[in-house]
Amino acid sequence: MSRVFNFSAGPAALPEAVLAKAQSELLDWNGSGMSVMEMSHRGKEFVSIAAQAEADLRELMAIPDNYKVLFLQGGASGQFAGIPLNLGAKVGDYVITGSWGKKAHKEAGKYITANVVAKADPFTSVPPQSEWNLSPDADFLHITPNETIEGVEFPFVPEVDVPVVADFSSTILSRPIDVSKYGVIYAGAQKNIGPSGLVLVIVREDLLGNADPKTPMVWDWQQMADNDSMLNTPPCYGWYMCGLVFQWLKENGGLEKMAEINERKAKKLYDAIDASNFYANPVAPECRSWMNVPFTLANADLDAQFLAEAKEAGLVTLKGHRSVGGMRASIYNAMPEAGVDALISFMADFEAKNA
Numbered sequence: 445m446s447r448v449f450n451f452s453a454g455p456a457a458l459p460e461a462v463l464a465k466a467q468s469e470l471l472d473w474n475g476s477g478m479s480v481m482e483m484s485h486r487g488k489e490f491v492s493i494a495a496q497a498e499a500d501l502r503e504l505m506a507i508p509d510n511y512k513v514l515f516l517q518g519g520a521s522g523q524f525a526g527i528p529l530n531l532g533a534k535v536g537d538y539v540i541t542g543s544w545g546k547k548a549h550k551e552a553g554k555y556i557t558a559n560v561v562a563k564a565d566p567f568t569s570v571p572p573q574s575e576w577n578l579s580p581d582a583d584f585l586h587i588t589p590n591e592t593i594e595g596v597e598f599p600f601v602p603e604v605d606v607p608v609v610a611d612f613s614s615t616i617l618s619r620p621i622d623v624s625k626y627g628v629i630y631a632g633a634q635k636n637i638g639p640s641g642l643v644l645v646i647v648r649e650d651l652l653g654n655a656d657p658k659t660p661m662v663w664d665w666q667q668m669a670d671n672d673s674m675l676n677t678p679p680c681y682g683w684y685m686c687g688l689v690f691q692w693l694k695e696n697g698g699l700e701k702m703a704e705i706n707e708r709k710a711k712k713l714y715d716a717i718d719a720s721n722f723y724a725n726p727v728a729p730e731c732r733s734w735m736n737v738p739f740t741l742a743n744a745d746l747d748a749q750f751l752a753e754a755k756e757a758g759l760v761t762l763k764g765h766r767s768v769g770g771m772r773a774s775i776y777n778a779m780p781e782a783g784v785d786a787l788i789s790f791m792a793d794f795e796a797k798n799a
């Protein structure tokens with residue numbers, strides 16, 4: 445068996461130790477004689493798995509007690525609608541710094557007046573808050589702290605009078621954050637947490653209880669909070685896998701340590717790109733993502749050859765999103781530093797041969 449370095453944006457690589465642990469428990473979880481996939485979500489075994497995962501996440505992120513943590517389905521995209529509905533909002537302000545924020549804004553527009561208070565053009569930076577046109581009647585402000593496709597990350601947390609709602613899908617757990625600065629944090633699991641099929645919602649309690657009566661019950665945060673996210677059958681195996689990732693993070697120094705490693709991984713890759721005349725990244729330096737690093741080759745005719753030779757070298761899923769072109773290296777927590785080193789050295793060789 446040989447595992448590749450997988451730079452997929454999502455579903456993305458998982459820590460090998462987590463996969464090995466899941467494999468060892470696959471047929472018989474903890475003496476139960478069954479797989480976690482086969483357990484009742486109401487049974488004491490799964491209830492303990494679920495509760496432990498939440499407790500570990502709370503500890504890792506230092507989530508204050510006045511926040512609920514929900515494990516829901518429908519992905520981050522489901523919450524694009526779930527947010528305006530649950531907040532009982534009439535008006536939402538959206539800062540658009542990339543493709544996901546644009547989608548979130550469009551979906552919200554089906555339910556509420558969704559205003560664009562600032563939009564980067566092109567998607568290579570975050571407009572400073574002093575340039576935003578905040579609405580006087582907004583019920584919330586929505587941001588995408590890390591735009592996965594364009595590799596643009598917010599270098600600050602907005603200071604506004606309304607709750608900040610943040611799509612943390614591709615940067616949650618990459619470093620410590622101050623949860624209390626946000627009203628709602630949500631994140632699809634398949635980037636930096638676990639397998640797809642699960643979305644985390646971390647919501648301040650005072651924002652609950654305002655849901656539009658037409659909110660689908662499976663996305664009703666209050667009802668889900670009252671039922672430990674088990675109003676209906678949850679994505680049990682994904683929840684368990686997320687729990688294993690949380691344990692792995694705790695065993696490996698927590699989010700401070702992740703931040704240190706992630707910053708170093710990203711810096712060396714950007715430094716290599718900036719030092720060459722062959723590779724380029726268009727994002728403003730202070731807004732460059734630690735998690736998703738898009739880059740182009742000086743000659744796009746070499747893209748296919750780059751991808752083929754990278755694959756030969758065990759470096760896979762480097763193709764950039766079709767809307768941006770070029771390459772994208774997603775280097776979430778599970779990407780070992782050795783994978784980034786291997787990519788940098790492959791890039792230097794490729795440049796030497798083809799520039």
Ligand SMILES: *Cc1c(COP(=O)(O)O)cnc(C)c1O
Nearest residue numbers: 519520521544592611613614632
């Ligand atoms: C991947 C992603 C999404 C979409 O997630 P789904 O789980 O596929 O709905 C939304 N926002 C961001 C920032 C993402 O990276």
